Amino acid sequence: MTSLVNRLLLLVALLPLAACARQPAQKPVELTQTNEQGCTRQRSVGPQDPYADPAPLKQACVGPYLLELPQNYFDNQIGTEHDGSFGLALEYPSLEAFKPGDRIGLSVDQALRTIDIDFSYSDRFTPLQILERLSTPQEYDPESPTRSLGARIEEEPKHGLKPYYVDLARVRAHYRQKGIGDDMRVMKAAANMDWFISTDPAGRIDRLISCTSREQIDPGYAWKNGIPTKTSTDGMARCEHRFALADHRVVVKLGYLRDLLPEWHQLESRAGRLFVGHEVPAGFGTHGTADSADGERKGH
Structure with a gap:
């Protein structure tokens, strides 16, 4: 009887070791x-x-x-x-x-x-090609007035950049033709961007800054002591x-x-x-x- 008890105790002691042996080795942490x-x-x-x-x-x-x-x-x-x-x-x-x-x-x-x-x-693309693609109408909406310099309001340089302001009247007319209602966000000034660009000597856009339309009068913040x-x-x-x-x-x-x-x-x-x-x-x-x-x- 004592021998049987000892064998059972030994079996119980070995079970956790057997379970550990069946578990796959953990993958080492990649340091790079x-x-x-x-x-x-x-x-x-x-x-x-x-x-x-x-x-x-x-x-x-x-x-x-x-x-x-x-x-x-x-x-x-x-x-x-x-x-x-x-x-x-x-x-x-x-x-x-x-x-x-x-x-x-x-x-x-x-x-x-x-x-x-x-x-x-x-x-795949050079940085200048990427900037050009960002300022070019896409196939899904070739007439988009928000992706074209020619459809924007060009004005004299400002802050050393050439401004092309979004023409909101043109934008709204464009989207109304697509059946979009005036209450949709795309029709709001806050959802449309003015562009400020610079070009390299070859006339390619090398800098494109898109800012919330100037017609969005309230910026949503105020300044106090420069903060x-x-x-x-x-x-x-x-x-x-x-x-x-x-x-x-x-x-x-x-x-x-x-x-x-x-x-x-x-x-x-x-x-x-x-x-x-x-x-x-x-x-x-x-x-x-x-x-x-x-x-x-x-x-x-």
Whole structure:
């Protein structure tokens, strides 16, 4: 009897070991990620601390280019998403990164102060071709007055850019012919964009800034001591600003309040420096061992 009991106890003790042996081995955590263009970045694994100060360096890929920035520059303040996608965020008016952890539980007024930055690479189209496509009517709506320079109201240069204001009367007539009612959002000033462009010596668009129509009088915010504060629940007048880093085949997209359009050059320059200044030179190891020419890689 004692022998039987001992055998049963031994069997019970061995069952968990047998169960573990049947489970497949866990796949090791990938410490790097390589994109289609051959850029390899170090992944962040384990718990992330957006409040870490000084902020640790995190890597991101834009096409074949490897960038390395303090994590508080990222819009989520911890680095790239799991698939490698990312956006950057600067705080107006300093145009510096938010302090570590400041964007966790982002308030409306903090969002108003945010300058959004995105980089996109294409090995199929050049940046100038992409900007041209954005300003050209598409096959599904070839008569669209919102995708054509010729259907817009051209006026004298402003802020060093050529304005092409949306013709709302023309827009509304176009959509009424399609059976769209006047109460639909596409008929509202707030849903339509004015364009401000610049061209290269060959006459190709190299900069396209789309801003909420000038006919949307209330921007949805007010300024106090140089800081914007939300005043309306009905949206915000904003700009979407695209320009080319032609040598890198990269289009940079900025997002900011419409009132900041006169500062477009400063905002664009800052975004361009973020890319070039934080690019890791080929052959440099993890968390780069050299500083860029303008010292960007040192700063937070």
